[in-house]
Amino acid sequence: MSRRTGVFAAVWPPLLVVLILLVLWELMVVLFSIPEYLLPTPRAVGRTMIEQWPRLIAATGRTATATLAGFGASAVLGVVAGSLLSLVPLARRGVYPLTLLLQMVPLVAIAPMLVIWFGIGLPSVIVAACIVSVFPVIAGTLDGLQSVDAGLAEMFRIQRVGRIRTWWKLGLPWSIPSVITGLRIAAGLAVIGAIVGEFVGAYGGDRAPLGAIITSALKQNQTATVFAAIGMASALGFLLFGLVNLGGWLLLRRWHASAQ
């Protein structure tokens, strides 16, 4: 019971803020008579969303598939890469600074290259989602593994436990909180990566995902559709973020302060 009131107490203030912002937006558009192709009213966006619901929800499903696949690849690759970097000091010094490049290279610039390499369609979108979201997972994993309690690490050393087993029994569970933190950031980035990937690398028409809907609607000045698609993409990001939080809570609730 108290848990439910807790959730309610956490949810209503931001909901109220959103409501106020929507009302202000609506008023502004009406008061200043802004044309719909520049900025549609929230009600127009809502109407478009209802009218085009079947198309939007199908597009969201396609984008969600690419996002989840990219995010999943990031999670696996990130934890594996972070672990390897932690286990092999030479790799850490040589390779880790280079993984920063993943952060620095502008995705928008390499997305067309991805299309050349992986072709139009799902694979290049998945790769785009993965490239932008993998770095926080690598960093989170590495941070966690490098900050293992010295006393616990010594205990394993005294018993002459091998590096891989120490990683499995001590390092990995110890790192879960910071891996989760990395995954939280990666969730939002994966959606961004997928949408940008879809701008240049997705099929249009009946098979259009959200990113492709946005580009084609922009060309036709259907701004309300653009906003509706943006709304769906944001909801997708929220959902993924929420799933990561839920997973983290399930894993950590019994022993870690961050989940209590």
Added chain:
Amino acid sequence: MTGVEIELRGVAKTFDRSVEAVAPMDLALRAGGVTALLGPTGCGKSTLLRMIGGVEAPTGGSIDVRPKPRIGFCFQEPRLLPWRNVLRNVGLPLELDGRPRDVCHREARRRLEMVGLGDATELLPAALSGGMRMRAAVARSLVADPDLLLLDEPFGALDEVTRFRLDEEVANLVREKAITVVLVTHSISEAVFLADEVVVLSPRPARIIERYDIPFGERVASLRGTEAFARLQADIYDCLRGGMTEGES
């Protein structure tokens, strides 16, 4: 059973070529008995203990430990894995040795009953008091049936009442099994209460100032109130203080 024999010959440790932690030292420890290494904070006694445990190599001399012992370690902090319940924490050394799960659990449960935590097996460390965590750590150090037990200021972070109680329990546990115990502590009363012999060390670099035979038999709480206990404690205090002022001059 006669217990593990430990002999240090000219053992020395220097860190970074210049910081001398332990001066060359000869010391034969009592097999099957409890030896306390007593010295001021930072004197190098923990380094000595770690060398005996084989965790750190001496920079000079040699350490003979015969026969090759199974070592149990207990530190000042409990060092429990926060995501494992008490039972799985205590069974960890066996698990890391590759023993089957049911053996780990059975042995862990037995040791937990010995330290009075038989009803706390399913709890996570966060749910335990400081004293209970230390008990769990003691149980873990005993789970693999060690014949050499190394205690590094094991109860230093606990309140005195809890500490005394745990000292009493440990004293009885190790005497029952004739485990060779090396205890590092800066508490004179703990050293006198637990040990068969107290080795008083100087401030860094650690040297042996004096060795005291502790003639008491069974270690019961009332021992602390006796005159013999108080006298021995006072003697050792004088010795320790003498060593410290000498170090300052």
